[in-house]
Amino acid sequence: MGLVVGLDAGGTSTRALVLDFDGTRLGAGVAGGANPNSHPPEQAASHIRQALTAALDGLDPAKVEAGVLGMAGSSKLTDPAVAALFEAAWAGAGLRCPMRVITDCEAAFATGTASPDGTVLVAGTGSIAARIEHHELVSTVGGYGWLLGDEGSAFWLGREAVRATLVALEQDESDALSTAVLGQAAIPDMPRRDQWRRLITAVNNTPPIRLATYAPLVTAHSTAPSADRIITAAVTALADLAEAARPEHDRTPIVLVGSLIHAHPLGARLKRELAARTPAPVHVATEGAAGAAWLAAVKVLGETAPRPA
Amino acid sequence: MGLVVGLDAGGTSTRALVLDFDGTRLGAGVAGGANPNSHPPEQAASHIRQALTAALDGLDPAKVEAGVLGMAGSSKLTDPAVAALFEAAWAGAGLRCPMRVITDCEAAFATGTASPDGTVLVAGTGSIAARIEHHELVSTVGGYGWLLGDEGSAFWLGREAVRATLVALEQDESDALSTAVLGQAAIPDMPRRDQWRRLITAVNNTPPIRLATYAPLVTAHSTAPSADRIITAAVTALADLAEAARPEHDRTPIVLVGSLIHAHPLGARLKRELAARTPAPVHVATEGAAGAAWLAAVKVLGETAPRPA
Numbered sequence: 272m273g274l275v276v277g278l279d280a281g282g283t284s285t286r287a288l289v290l291d292f293d294g295t296r297l298g299a300g301v302a303g304g305a306n307p308n309s310h311p312p313e314q315a316a317s318h319i320r321q322a323l324t325a326a327l328d329g330l331d332p333a334k335v336e337a338g339v340l341g342m343a344g345s346s347k348l349t350d351p352a353v354a355a356l357f358e359a360a361w362a363g364a365g366l367r368c369p370m371r372v373i374t375d376c377e378a379a380f381a382t383g384t385a386s387p388d389g390t391v392l393v394a395g396t397g398s399i400a401a402r403i404e405h406h407e408l409v410s411t412v413g414g415y416g417w418l419l420g421d422e423g424s425a426f427w428l429g430r431e432a433v434r435a436t437l438v439a440l441e442q443d444e445s446d447a448l449s450t451a452v453l454g455q456a457a458i459p460d461m462p463r464r465d466q467w468r469r470l471i472t473a474v475n476n477t478p479p480i481r482l483a484t485y486a487p488l489v490t491a492h493s494t495a496p497s498a499d500r501i502i503t504a505a506v507t508a509l510a511d512l513a514e515a516a517r518p519e520h521d522r523t524p525i526v527l528v529g530s531l532i533h534a535h536p537l538g539a540r541l542k543r544e545l546a547a548r549t550p551a552p553v554h555v556a557t558e559g560a561a562g563a564a565w566l567a568a569v570k571v572l573g574e575t576a577p578r579p580a
Numbered sequence: 581m582g583l584v585v586g587l588d589a590g591g592t593s594t595r596a597l598v599l600d601f602d603g604t605r606l607g608a609g610v611a612g613g614a615n616p617n618s619h620p621p622e623q624a625a626s627h628i629r630q631a632l633t634a635a636l637d638g639l640d641p642a643k644v645e646a647g648v649l650g651m652a653g654s655s656k657l658t659d660p661a662v663a664a665l666f667e668a669a670w671a672g673a674g675l676r677c678p679m680r681v682i683t684d685c686e687a688a689f690a691t692g693t694a695s696p697d698g699t700v701l702v703a704g705t706g707s708i709a710a711r712i713e714h715h716e717l718v719s720t721v722g723g724y725g726w727l728l729g730d731e732g733s734a735f736w737l738g739r740e741a742v743r744a745t746l747v748a749l750e751q752d753e754s755d756a757l758s759t760a761v762l763g764q765a766a767i768p769d770m771p772r773r774d775q776w777r778r779l780i781t782a783v784n785n786t787p788p789i790r791l792a793t794y795a796p797l798v799t800a801h802s803t804a805p806s807a808d809r810i811i812t813a814a815v816t817a818l819a820d821l822a823e824a825a826r827p828e829h830d831r832t833p834i835v836l837v838g839s840l841i842h843a844h845p846l847g848a849r850l851k852r853e854l855a856a857r858t859p860a861p862v863h864v865a866t867e868g869a870a871g872a873a874w875l876a877a878v879k880v881l882g883e884t885a886p887r888p889a
Contacts, residue, residue: 420743
């Protein structure tokens with residue numbers, strides 16, 4: 272019986288999954304991150320091979336009829352030297368089928384729905400919405416990165432938490448969120464004006480992306496007035512992003528992915544907001560490797576390929 | 581007859597002015613920047629002394645009865661080692677009166693009005709509003725710097741110009757502003773999706789503050805729909821900033837300062853917006869050194885000290 276493989280290569284880990292044509296999971300493997308933008312390409316490729324080898328343990332790789340690699344930073348593989356390293360890792364794991372590379376958005380979308388068309392909304396450290404047609408990404412909205420955008424992302428939430436704390440210090444109206452921000456930034460008790468200055472300095476003395484580390488304080492103190500305002504703004508920004516990536520009156524599914532989808536109460540409020548705006552079904556993405564593996568099965572069996580069990 | 585001196589120490593230049601008690605200008609001097617946050621303190625102090633020495637050329641420094649140093653980064657002088665360098669520069673120029681240090685906001689406010697109370701709104705590379713009472717800064721709104729704020733500033737305008745260009749590329753709706761942004765970023769003619777990617781990469785490969793270099797494109801192409809939207813948003817953000825720094829129904833003057841005040845049509849639209857929101861007089865700041873010198877005269881003669889001629 273034939274097999275398919277799917278991989279999900281992210282910044283911190285790479286997951287591989289082997290399915291048979293019934294959607295039964297026959298093997299799984301995990302290795303370090305393989306995003307070629309954040310890892311040396313040699314290391315990224317080696318992690319691909321490790322994850323594949325572990326997932327294929329005890330199986331005959333020659334039986335794999337189709338394989339899909341979903342990855343953040345997939346555009347890096349337009350560099351022939353990088354692509355060659357990944358191809359070598361693929362072949363080194365014993366695979367004879369072609370390596371098909373897709374974006375992490377396409378893989379995430381396929382984990383949430385069997386529909387070929389719809390929208391994927393990513394709300395993690397960054398934010399982006401993508402339009403999917405025939406399983407493929409055709410356009411995006413947002414995804415500009417922390418300097419130019421990422422509205423509603425963890426970076427943005429953390430930055431808003433610091434900004435709200437600066438306003439609280441200006442107006443002497445602290446709440447649970449501003450107290451928590453000052454605590455995490457290790458700003459001691461001192462006159463408010465000095466705390467204000469110290470907080471600005473502390474944030475500017477660390478890499479900007481570290482602002483995302485303040486995001487969990489917003490959801491942890493979600494009943495504080497400033498946190499509630501930030502969550503409301505994030506939910507609006509994320510729903511706007513999803514909506515901007517869709518034709519009007521579209522009824523295709525929306526698949527949500529990213530750490531913030533699981534952050535209470537932000538994720539639940541986002542789902543309610545989308546349900547209020549559109550009659551489309553809203554799903555939450557699961558494992559990217561399963562989405563990639565299912566897309567590999569679709570290549571062989573067509574749209575009716577069984578979903579991973 | 582007694583003299584007063586005023587200094588305006590900024591990031592790129594330091595200006596000194598000597599007045600007599602009639603407000604007549606007797607001497608002026610210019611030297612390099614003396615912001616101790618952006619220059620080594622020794623160099624900053626040496627520029628202070630140079631500007632003072634030039635302004636006092638042919639005059640008797642012992643006759644100076646009061647002097648005020650207005651500077652960006654004045655809080656750095658709470659460091660005794662830095663303060664000692666500045667005191668030495670002051671004495672080295674022959675001054676016997678105490679060195680009084682004020683913020684650039686206080687000096688700018690005093691250039692625009694003789695009122696002891698009011699609001700100063702700074703719209704340059706960054707943005708901040710300050711409440712002035714009895715000639716002294718008592719509170720601020722904004723001024724968080726590019727990473728955390730600076731709404732309506734040149735940094736913000738430039739970032740919005742790039743963001744509008746990314747949206748234009750997503751939607752295939754270019755206008756004069758997006759064309760100019762792609763030109764300045766040296767993005768060649770290629771498929772829109774590639775231009776989108778290249779623009780994000782180009783911006784992220786330079787120091788973030790360089791986004792301010794795109795700001796002049798917004799005012800230069802102010803009739804382009806995206807530029808008009810950005811200018812409207814900047815005017816609203818800046819007017820909000822000023823308003824947040826004032827008590828309700830306040831009638832004290834507002835003094836505007838910074839490069840954007842002189843950027844057509846942004847400055848004129850900001851003045852109209854403030855006039856529509858408040859009956860308070862709106863003035864534009866002139867030379868900070870004149871404001872500092874006038875505040876020095878106030879120390880000796882009181883509120884009726886003649887304004888610099």
